[in-house]
Amino acid sequence: MSGPELAGLAAEQRRPRVTEIEQHGIDTIPAAERSSGPFDLFRIQFGGANTFATVILGTFPVLLGLSLPQAVAATLLGVVVGALILMPMGLFGPRTGTNNAVSSGAHFGVRGRVVGSFLSLLTAIAFYSISVWVSGDAIVGAATRLFGVADSDLLRGVIYAVLGALVIVVVVYGYQFMLLVNKIVVVGNTVLMLLGIVAYASLFDFGYDPGPDAYALGSFWPTFILSALIVMGNPISFGAFLGDWSRYIPAGTSAPKLLSATFLGQLATLVPFLFGVGTATLVAGEVDYVVALIQVSPIWYAWLLVVVAFLGGMSTGVTSLYGTGLDFSSVFPRLSRVQASLFIGALAFVFILVGRLAFDLLGSVNAFIGAIVICTTPWMIIMMLGYVVRRGHYSAEDVQVFNQGRTGGLYWFSDGVNWRGMVAWIPAAVAGLLFANYPPLIVGPFSASVAGGIDVSLPVSLGLAAVIYLALLFAFPEPRYVFGPQGPRWVPARDGEVPPVTDDPRASTHRAGRRTPTSAGMEK
Template sequence: MSGAEVAGLAAEQRRPRATEVEQHGIDTIPDAERTSGPFDLFRIQFGGANTFATVILGTFPVLLGLDLVQAVAATVVGVVVGALILMPMGLFGPRTGTNNAVSSGAHFGVRGRVLGSFLSLLTAISFYSISVWVSGDALVGAATRLFGTGDSDLLRGVVYAVLGALVIVVVVYGYQLMLLVNKVVVLANTALMLLGLVAYATLFDPGYDPGPEAYALGGFWPTFVLSALIVMGNPISFGAFLGDWSRYIPAGTRPPRLLAATFLGQLATLVPFLFGVGTATLVAGEADYVFALIQVSPLWYAVLLMVVAFLGGMSTGVTSLYGTGLDFSSVFPRLDRVQASLFIGTLAFVFILVGRLVFDLLASVNAFIGAIVICTTPWMVILVIGYWVRRGYYSPADLQVFNQGRLGGRYWFRDGVNWRGMAAWIPSAVIGLLFANYPPLIEGPFRNAAGGVDVSLPTSIGLAAVVYLVLLVAFPEPRYVFGPRGPRFVPAKEAAMLPVADDPRASVHRAGRRRTPLETPAESIDR
């Protein structure tokens, strides 16, 4: 047996069982417990997106008035561009051993990284809610057709509660059970969606074209760009979460393998996206896409759609909620990972009931996706530039300072905040929102600056990149944040690093946590 085979066997032996409750929060994952690989990163992204939540996003190009060819083109553009932006976000976890929000402390400061935590909260609540909404609606629609149960707010509320509770159970158990759920979803939902080619063969019209008067924004290009941006929201939404899973991948994994796993994982989501595009043409004009689709489906496939809905709701909900539970167990130290997950899950469930039963679902989805794209993308751009100028160098121990109730270290900057990252992100997000056009809830005053075409994304990306690089050159960061090889392209300044010490203001609960060898002050000081 080769050395590689022996190592692989040892890793399998160390892999925890799916039914074991995960013990790690956002602390650094020890090398011995990094039992995943790039294929797991691919699978968990595809499984988490191979769901009805993604299908719903795939219906938007048709709902906004594009014909079939235009809708497919907008979908492909959105997925590919979003995947290219997302790719580098899988590099941080193996280097830092923690999630991307905590990793962002290297560029925003160990306290400033809370920005990433709130971005992940926005994303988690949005996609957890979408997954439970659409999966619950599919189950109610199928039950109405099969058993004549009828439709009511009470029935939908009960189904939402059951789905939401099951998601939280998986989240509480943690990464290994989540990985198992995604293994099942990748295969089962792909097969079931491909069966749709048979189920809808006689109903599908490849020449579907509602005409130019159907364009939601009055013209082709504004409608096309809005459609692509909504689709792009799906890969962008993974930006805050990739580190949740890639932190279980060994640090020595080659970056090209990680980049490829992320790109291919997102490219594979064209399966549910194109399912949404194709089936949306079958029920165009109907107020409730999910309910209407089940009514026009052959009976045998309506039953299968219940399976797709259930598995998909579990997968998307779990991948969304898991990372936010991790994050908030560090932002609010009195909550451990399980308690934080229960808290966020409860908050999201209240949002589900209010959003679904009080507000317009599609308008809510549109607005939240817009906010995610505009606010998260410049944050990602700053992290990627930071990774590049620092040559991928990070100190895992110094990233954990705030989480352990201490202060000082490489990433303390000024009171725990790196104002360079903040000063680049804030105007980028604000100006992006001013140019945004996600009707009817997000309509910036400059939305018509380019003839109605939404230019919020290139504006926010370009501004973040330019401002951040200018600040790094004009106000160099301390040399000790760059590691032994020094900076790339930007200058550095000589400065003394504040030694790591307990923060007297930190809560007894946080400061009293047992430290691992990686967390001792001696390991956190640059000698």
């Protein structure tokens, strides 16, 4: 057997079986086990979003009163801008070998990185809940039409529980099983959604326009911007999760390939988004979109919609819950990845029941998407700016210090927190909330008095985070040792010694491995 054949065989042997339960938590993925590539990153993003959860977000521009052309324009704007903001977040995983929340410890401090863990939890609950909601509703709609079963809260609750449990099973098996599910969804759901062109050809109205009186926020531009921001919430939601998957990509993978994989993966989500836009015009005014769509569908396509909803619910739920299970287990080291996933899954299921059966679904989704966009984008811009000034240099060992139950290292800063990143993120997120307009649950006091009621929370939070963070890097330079051998780019640095890595007496469990302490010193 030739050398290349042996190398190929070795690479194949390093890839775990789909039915093998993943053993890694958020510890650094060894080079020998990084068997994925940029195309896998593309597939897992597209597969994770090629679902009814994304379709639901695609219906919002129409539900908010836009015409068909306006809704398409808002969707295109939201997807493209969101993808551009998201692109750099796929660069961290290959360099650090861990997820983005842990990687953020390089800029927020190894303890301050819990900000990323919070954002991951928020996103996971939102999208896991949406995926189970819409998949369950599709099955209920099919049961009521095809079998004459009476709709009820009990029926929905039982179906939600079954779907939620199936998602957790896949999450427990881990990355390889999740990758398989997304490979199926990329092809399967794309074909099934495109068949909708045939199914709804006789019903579709290209001139759909409910008129200006239908605008949810009273006029065109505020409603248009809100619609684009809701759509943008989908790509932005991947910001905390890209590292969960890109950490399995070799460290030497070129940045352009990683950037392209993310941008194209998000651009491909226009398939489910535009499916949502188009089909929303068919059932405009109905309270329950999924059930109503099944009722107006040809009988052959009603069956297919159930398949789309089921596969999509699995895909979105798994990609959301997997990363949070990883991260939660690192914040609470007494819990393994599997235990943490079970806990978060149970918490999210309670939210599903309360949010779907007791409150307004539209308002619940709107509020969570708004919170994700407002809080995650300034965190992302701080990460991106940090990547640029650090020249992409990171220590895979030192970002793991907190997870190991230790203190010190390159990213210890002040008691484990880099206050530069925290001081930039907190006011940016708060300011975004003050200017936000995601009715009915998130309506900031300045949302109606600025820019004619147009939601300017995104430029406010992004701009404020960038300005404050850069100003702090100049006014209070970071230690030279965090920048690596090439030194900082564009910002000053100060001299200092690396804090020694020692066991933290307050930590009772060390699960992620140990490392050799570095030289002595503290940030001054």
